[in-house]
Amino acid sequence: MAGGMSDNVILVGFMGAGKSSVGRLLARRLGRCFVETDDMITAKEGRPIPEIFTAKGEPHFRALEDEAVRLLALKRGDVIATGGGLPCQDGRVEALQALGTVVWLSGDLAALLERARRTGDRPMLDGKTREEIEALYKSREPYYAKADLSVDTTRLNPDQVAAEVWKALQARARPPQPRPPHPTLSPTGGEGSASR
Numbered sequence: 001m002a003g004g005m006s007d008n009v010i011l012v013g014f015m016g017a018g019k020s021s022v023g024r025l026l027a028r029r030l031g032r033c034f035v036e037t038d039d040m041i042t043a044k045e046g047r048p049i050p051e052i053f054t055a056k057g058e059p060h061f062r063a064l065e066d067e068a069v070r071l072l073a074l075k076r077g078d079v080i081a082t083g084g085g086l087p088c089q090d091g092r093v094e095a096l097q098a099l100g101t102v103v104w105l106s107g108d109l110a111a112l113l114e115r116a117r118r119t120g121d122r123p124m125l126d127g128k129t130r131e132e133i134e135a136l137y138k139s140r141e142p143y144y145a146k147a148d149l150s151v152d153t154t155r156l157n158p159d160q161v162a163a164e165v166w167k168a169l170q171a172r173a174r175p176p177q178p179r180p181p182h183p184t185l186s187p188t189g190g191e192g193s194a195s196r
């Protein structure tokens with residue numbers, strides 16, 4: 001598979017993109033291990049993400065993400081789901097690309113938010129107006145857009161997204177061969193002689 005030296009597949013995208021469910025399905029399809037940076041952080045801190053935000057604030061959580069990224073350097077051939085804010089700082093997507101192929105699970109913001117609200121607690125959305133969330137999304141989009149591949153998840157279920165990611169990874173691993181040049185015509189209309 002194309003990508004960084006370590007051959008991981010790294011999923012990025014806004015909250016509600018389906019990184020966890022798609023990552024799990026994709027790992028199964030590829031016969032790889034599945035890792036989530038949020039799980040690494042939860043395990044280290046011994047409490048769920050919303051409690052980390054409440055007790056220690058967002059800067060502390062971001063520092064834990066920095067540490068998680070450093071630990072990802074040990075991973076080989078895994079499927080890795082990242083938290084929605086993890087790739088959104090300068091140099092971070094490039095650091096992830098050094099670990100493997102970065103895949104953006106994109107989607108319409110309305111669809112992402114609908115999913116995010118259905119699945120779990122998101123301290124980054126709590127108490128925010130629609131305008132504030134749109135601004136957050138807009139500030140993050142340029143980072144996600146640096147990914148090697150992207151799949152629009154808006155109208156797809158996790159199985160379908162995993163299948164699309166799988167296809168895109170296969171195509172990237174075996175890029176189409178360039179077509180041979182057209183035979184050159186000689187001044188008399190015959191083929192081939194002008195190339196000599």
Ligand code: S3P
Pocket residue numbers: 013014015016019038049082083084085086121122123124
């Ligand atoms: C965050 C997204 C969450 C989690 C934390 C912060 C963010 O992960 O890392 O609540 O800043 O967007 P998901 O993207 O899996 O919801």
